[in-house]
Amino acid sequence: MLFKEVKRTIDRNHLLKKGDRVIVGVSGGVDSMVLLHLLDACRQEFGLSLIVAHVNHGLRPDEAKKEADLVRSESERLVLPFEYRKVDVEEFRKRKGLSVQDAARRLRFDFFNSLLLKYDAQKIALGHNADDQVETVLMRMIRGSGLRGLKGMLPIREGKVIRPLLEVWRTEIDSFAEKNRIPFLLDLTNLQGDYFRNRLRLALIPLIEKEYQPGFKAVVLRASRILRDEDDCLDGMAEKAYQKVVQEEKGSFSFRFSDYRSLHKAIQWRLIQKVLGRILGEEKDAEKEKWRNVGLISRQLEGVSSSIRLEFSCGVWFEKRYDLITLRRCGGPGVPPFEVELVSPGRTFISEIEREVAIEECDWNDGGELSGVPDTAILDYQSLTFPLKMRNFRAGDRFQPLGTRGTQKVKDFFIDHKIPKFERAKIPLLISGKMIAWVGGYRIDERVKVTEKTQTILRIQLSQSTMIQK
Numbered sequence: 001m002l003f004k005e006v007k008r009t010i011d012r013n014h015l016l017k018k019g020d021r022v023i024v025g026v027s028g029g030v031d032s033m034v035l036l037h038l039l040d041a042c043r044q045e046f047g048l049s050l051i052v053a054h055v056n057h058g059l060r061p062d063e064a065k066k067e068a069d070l071v072r073s074e075s076e077r078l079v080l081p082f083e084y085r086k087v088d089v090e091e092f093r094k095r096k097g098l099s100v101q102d103a104a105r106r107l108r109f110d111f112f113n114s115l116l117l118k119y120d121a122q123k124i125a126l127g128h129n130a131d132d133q134v135e136t137v138l139m140r141m142i143r144g145s146g147l148r149g150l151k152g153m154l155p156i157r158e159g160k161v162i163r164p165l166l167e168v169w170r171t172e173i174d175s176f177a178e179k180n181r182i183p184f185l186l187d188l189t190n191l192q193g194d195y196f197r198n199r200l201r202l203a204l205i206p207l208i209e210k211e212y213q214p215g216f217k218a219v220v221l222r223a224s225r226i227l228r229d230e231d232d233c234l235d236g237m238a239e240k241a242y243q244k245v246v247q248e249e250k251g252s253f254s255f256r257f258s259d260y261r262s263l264h265k266a267i268q269w270r271l272i273q274k275v276l277g278r279i280l281g282e283e284k285d286a287e288k289e290k291w292r293n294v295g296l297i298s299r300q301l302e303g304v305s306s307s308i309r310l311e312f313s314c315g316v317w318f319e320k321r322y323d324l325i326t327l328r329r330c331g332g333p334g335v336p337p338f339e340v341e342l343v344s345p346g347r348t349f350i351s352e353i354e355r356e357v358a359i360e361e362c363d364w365n366d367g368g369e370l371s372g373v374p375d376t377a378i379l380d381y382q383s384l385t386f387p388l389k390m391r392n393f394r395a396g397d398r399f400q401p402l403g404t405r406g407t408q409k410v411k412d413f414f415i416d417h418k419i420p421k422f423e424r425a426k427i428p429l430l431i432s433g434k435m436i437a438w439v440g441g442y443r444i445d446e447r448v449k450v451t452e453k454t455q456t457i458l459r460i461q462l463s464q465s466t467m468i469q470k
Helices: 002-012 030-041 061-077 089-096 100-119 130-142 170-179 196-211 216-245 257-261 265-280 284-302 364-370 410-416
Strands: 021-025 049-056 082-086 123-125 247-249 252-256 307-311 316-321 324-329 339-341 346-350 355-362 376-380 389-391 429-432 435-439 457-464
Touching: 002 030, 002 170, 021 030, 021 100, 030 049, 030 061, 030 170, 049 061, 049 100, 061 082, 082 100, 089 100, 100 123, 130 196, 130 216, 196 216, 216 257, 216 265, 252 257, 252 265, 257 324, 265 284, 265 316, 265 324, 284 316, 339 346, 376 435, 410 435
Parallel strands: 021 049, 021 123, 049 082
Antiparallel strands: 247 252, 252 324, 307 316, 316 324, 339 389, 346 355, 355 457, 376 457, 389 429, 429 435
């Protein structure tokens, strides 16, 4: 009976293909030992090549040797390759600031993934069962997970991690092991209340089954299957929306706010998740960062501000400029400090920010017409001190923004204009003597503005340059 159920799970979820090489994670406990024997029984039908992988976590020295010996012995009896690795979970946990379970999981998968490469294998098989699924769903529910978490573990993840026992109960596995005389060892830590999962298994679930719902585990398992199907449906709808509205160019992702607002809220969230997934990658660490910040970004898009610029803790830069939304990863090499003497009149290339500065002298009629262009400054020639220079921001910089009476820190000006920290070093400052005459692209200094007394105008224009510097 158990073999038929597992075979049904394999077929329904397409867990195995003909000729697959499979890394089987075997701890020595009843679940993984039964999994090994069931996959061995499928070897001929699927033409499988099985490789047994066992990890000693360094947490239970006395039991670890017995477990390794058992798994090695059974591998030899079944004539299967046996791979062993000892890791130091405690040291890794302290170094990375992780829980014991998370540290152990990461080290296990590091080993399993290395074996995928070594054997040119396609799958990693794990022994999680239906009881594990119920516990996982409850843990995530208590911690406040959304739909994606409440669907539980997947029968197949990333096309390579498979869980053939995910739809069979622990009692069925125990009976199968006893009937077929499959050797296994009991992990006594599973009977201790130190871990959250164990407390659910040993206390909360039995209480609910006794006092409220005898078929509680079956109810949760059925709900996880329904939620999995609903999540797949929503994810498919979100992918279609992504393909329709999101434009990607050189690692920058943009879409129209009006298109975003036309989507259902559930799809809006998933659209942001997909963009962050492309930016941050799909690794486990990136997944946590993505979920931590998707709500923050979504809330920003619920506001009514026409323009916003923010930098999020996950390393993502976000901008809303009227109807255009742009997200991209912060980073890359930072802009180094620079200071360049400008050719006046003439053109100067600033390699650090890949921009060109063009300076020309003109009269009021020629220069005044460009006074409203952001990357062009129209200045009173007589109020400037030559030679002019351009450099980037330094701590303590101050200037007197046009239209104000007193000076302001350039840092505060950047903050007021919501310019992210990582963008500030790219903004050129025009230096006249000891004065900042222009925060390039934003505001000139009050003291160099053109007045009725101005005789000559200096027009300075910034542009992206295509020059190749050698």
